[in-house]
Amino acid sequence: MTAAPMTTPSMALGPTTAVALRRANGKRRRNNALIFVAEHSVAIALSIMFLAPIGFLLLTSFMSNDQQLTADMWPRTWHPENYANVFERTPLPSYLLNTVIYAVSATGLMLLASVPAAYALSKLKWRGRTSVFIAIICVMMLPPQVVTVPLYLMWANFGLTGSLWPLILPMLAGDAFSIFLLRQFLVTIPDEYLDAARVDGCGEWRALLKVVLPIAKPGIAAAAMFQFFYCWNDYYGPLLYTSENEGAWTLSLGLASFRSLHHVDWNLATAATMLTLIPVVILFFFAQKAFVQGVTLTGVKG
């Protein structure tokens, strides 16, 4: 960058041009190489820092019981059987099952209600649309703790505390963040597609199913993934509703009190931790593009 202005005057100088030019170019090339090395050194250092905590967990999960709490970072002997042991000696299978039930059913119900809502907020014109959209943004921004007490009492009246139902059933009404994300995606679809469908005699439901859904697949995929991850990671919700009933615990809740509750060693606890992380990473690699698009869509438009 700094060498760039030097080449311009030297070109105007006539006879010495060739030499000066070569020298300047050489300097620029050397500078560029330096910048290249500097940028990549920083980037690689950062990559190591970002990966180190997970790497450390991974290595610990393969350690023997004797080595787990020492200052060693590399396993002296490898113990992949830790992963099998944690399944046998703890309620991990039950945690896993509960988490999958919670995440899958919440995501499915959320989509059923949120996609039409987002369609109404982006593609149908009606009075009060802006107000409803603002209300949805407010709900999205609202800390869940604000409505915790009345909701807990409500679900207690229904006899549903101690289960994950209080977290799944509300998804029948959709989810504020997902509606927002989907709406942001749907407004980017040109109205002309819909008008064409309507002229052809499509009702709004058919227009949604036949025209909008195929175009909106990446947006729907992003919303579904965010919801799935939210449920998979959720700690506050399961803690609130299921803490008294271990049979309904999810992975996040179980992991947090794993060691002391089940007297398992740290290497087994880290194996369980890795098992919680791995599905998320796999899912991310499959749908990375939709995911990144979703993050950008909700953030940049602000």
Place this chain on the structure above:
Amino acid sequence: MSAVLTDTAGGADRTAVGPLGGATRPRRWSAAKLRRRLTVLAFIGPALAGLGFFFVYPLLAAIYFSFNRVDLINPPEWVGLANWKFLFHDLNVRQAVSNTLWFIVVMVPARIVGAIVTAMLLNRVRRGRSTYRTLFYLPALAPPVVATLAFVSLLKPGTGPVNTLLAKVGIEGPLWFSSPDWAKPALVLLALWGIGDLMIIFVAALLDVPTELYEAASLDGAGPWQQFRNVTLPSISPVVLFSAVTGVIATLQYFTQAAVAASVASGDAVTGGGISGTFGYPEGSTFTYPLWLYTVGFRNGLLGYSSVLAVVLFVVAISVTLVLLRRFNAFAGSTR
């Protein structure tokens, strides 16, 4: 659009019928209108019902409960302003508020600066950009409980790898999650580790800055810092505002990491129900406002006073949200 089409079609129909048609015209009109409204209602209805059930009702109920003695067994009993008066004598809430404020002042800006710096680095690197982006982003995916467990073991005072490395270069590492002075900074490190989602937002925002502006600035002799100050920052300022507001909102509900770090670092026997016994470890240094709200309501059983804290939290959160909504035109106006 479709309404206009149907209406004109109906109108043409009517004129063909003649003067008699005039009588039926309004009814057809409103029938079409009704149909349209029902369609809209079918699309948005569940979401509206949810808004009422899970937002409006509990919000009003929380305000009502804040004037009552409430527990899980007995019906609410009106106590007037008693709960609200207690708010001013509650020493724990003072500590919780100051801890949450500390996180807002330190964690939110740290995350934004960190995200901008990594995003700028990513946009400079040409070779291997997408690999770096994935690597930087990956920790943001880690479930908060997993991330917290990783950091507690990484920063374990005696045998953790960070303090082991520090000892090798002759520095005595702090006690991190076991020290009242270092537990909050350790949580900030954890938050910085999961910076990826914010970074992706800034990567996109930085790419949107017109390159002509940089060219013009560099022709005017602006150095890298001046270019950042006068070109980059003004262009990305809406995104900075957005991330500041969402960051503050997220910090107001900061719960999981503080709860899990305290319970794991304290090493106490904790069960799901008893986990709140270790909240705030060490010495209340990680006791955030939502943790106190939860403890008051679901450990101490004071659901009325817990509702006071909830109403206060709502007022603060909605005020912060209004800052963002004032820019609503930029928000909702992005129709294309």
